[in-house]
């Protein structure tokens with residue numbers, strides 16, 4: 001099968017949806033004529049024209065809010081945030097409007113919007129540009145939060161997200177854009193809410209999402225080769241809805257859990273998962289659940305320290321080995 | 325309202341007439357120092373010594389230096405991520421700025437902020453802000469702070485032509501005018517927000533600054549390649565702030581020579597190279613001012629070269645300093661987060677503050 005970069009796989013998914021449904025429109029800063037800040041939409045404006053790809057001014061609250069309104073009218077907007085960190089400028093729209101309009105209207109109004117963009121640190125852009133808000137957004141019922149870790153999942157999940165009738169907050173990673181995976185050309189969809197066992201193992205479950213999946217897979221190889229530990233790697237793929245079954249099944253099998261996320265620890269995604277495990281698999285645990293998150297401070301700029309602040313392969317290995 | 329008049333003899337206006345030859349040479353030197361610093365940092369970036377983004381100020385030097393040079397003791401500055409020029413202008417050293425770019429412990433923010441986040445409150449410089457438009461309410465707030473505390477001063481808040489479309493900026497304009505805040509919003513209009521030309525990002529009549537009329541606020545517009553002109557217009561805004569505690573929105577036409585940031589993959593695509601060359605040829609702020617000083621018989625070529633040479637040396641030394649400096653210790657990641665955790669003996673809150681599992 002052919003290999004595709006994560007960004008190209010996303011583009012293929014977006015293009016297939018643009019072609020499938022005339023209501024799909026892509027709006028964001030530099031998405032059209034500039035080909036996207038990270039080249040996800042490269043060539044699309046030339047191919048699909050001004051109506052389907054629109055360059056927005058730097059007005060996130062305005063254009064995201066506009067997209068929410070348009071989605072209420074039956075348009076299916078895919079809004080790009082150049083960085084998910086800029087979602088904070090549009091927070092009111094994302095949380096107060098998109099996530100609640102269906103509820104407050106007693107189910108009369110739908111909001112089928114996708115808000116996508118990279119949500120990660122690790123690239124030396126400092127605290128204002130390195131946010132990972134999946135936990136904060138998923139805290140609000142009415143939102144769906146998706147974090148694809150591979151090109152295959154990125155394509156399948158963006159298509160599922162566009163077809164979804166609820167607001168989907170789709171978080172990518174600038175450090176994955178250039179990585180390649182095998183991706184079929186066809187029109188497949190990866191359903192939202194299904195975790196993926198990216199590697200089978202029997203001694204410990206490493207439960208994670210986003211780029212940490214890639215690091216966990218590398219760590220699992222070292223654990224196997226050098227420490228005789230067989231790690232299973234569970235990729236959540238979607239934060240809300242959350243595939244509880246796959247998590248619990250894995251922990252029941254391995255009896256140990258290490259939760260890894262780039263997010264910070266307080267009220268992180270893994271705090272929820274840790275609770276889930278103690279609630280539903282308490283008797284199966286041979287050791288307390290461990291968490292590895294970013295070091296609990298705003299993102300530091302200094303490149304070597306930033307690498308240290310967010311989880312890395314070495315720290316995952318070390319954390320796995322501390323579990324009795 | 326003073327409108328753009330290229331022919332005005334700014335050199336003889338009140339604020340410029342009072343300048344001594346030494347002060348004029350000082351202004352030229354300040355601009356050249358920014359240019360050489362930026363060139364040196366670009367070199368460091370291409371060698372992999374600097375991470376992330378690097379937004380260079382080349383071409384816009386007369387705006388920062390012109391504005392800062394008319395500031396008094398109680399006039400403050402705040403800007404966006406294109407912040408190196410303003411930083412050097414207020415007197416931050418090349419060493420601490422370069423070391424910050426390198427992410428070293430000797431940097432102005434101890435390696436924690438990076439290129440977009442320089443600060444020096446002791447020099448009335450409040451950053452260095454990465455979120456477009458995010459600094460604009462802070463600018464109003466600094467002006468509010470001055471007024472509230474009974475200090476006659478102002479806050480110069482710089483932003484780009486793309487930033488005028490952030491909601492927070494519009495809210496700030498209203499607050500500033502409603503509450504008579506001594507804030508001066510300076511739009512550094514370099515024609516582009518990233519790869520988007522001004523006409524593709526903003527709808528306006530005549531100019532962006534005219535939007536102030538909707539907020540019953542004074543506005544002004546001038547060119548940014550002639551430092552005399554910048555000084556003249558900023559001085560008027562400062563007079564308004566000091567004398568009437570009224571805000572001003574001023575738009576200064578300028579130009580950036582490099583890509584939006586050094587990582588701007590499309591830097592050669594969204595504008596013609598001829599456009600850049602034409603500006604450099606006729607409006608380069610350093611050359612324009614140098615020519616004026618030649619005409620005024622204040623400087624000669626030899627002196628100019630010496631200034632340029634010593635600025636290059638200063639920038640090279642700063643890079644050496646940055647290279648030699650240590651990275652911050654890993655333990656410093658948890659420093660500077662809270663006042664209380666940095667001052668544990670004076671802590672008054674209780675409970676756990678940081679939440680990592682230990683490994």
Ligand SMILES: Cc1ncc(C[n+]2csc(CCOP(=O)(O)OP(=O)(O)O)c2C)c(N)n1
Nearest residue numbers: 086406454455456484485486487516517518
């Ligand atoms: C809220 C927000 N949206 C988007 C960005 C990404 N971004 C950084 S600078 C920039 C262009 C800003 O242009 P302008 O205001 O004209 O300033 P200039 O870069 O020309 O100095 C964009 C889109 C950001 N940093 N913050």
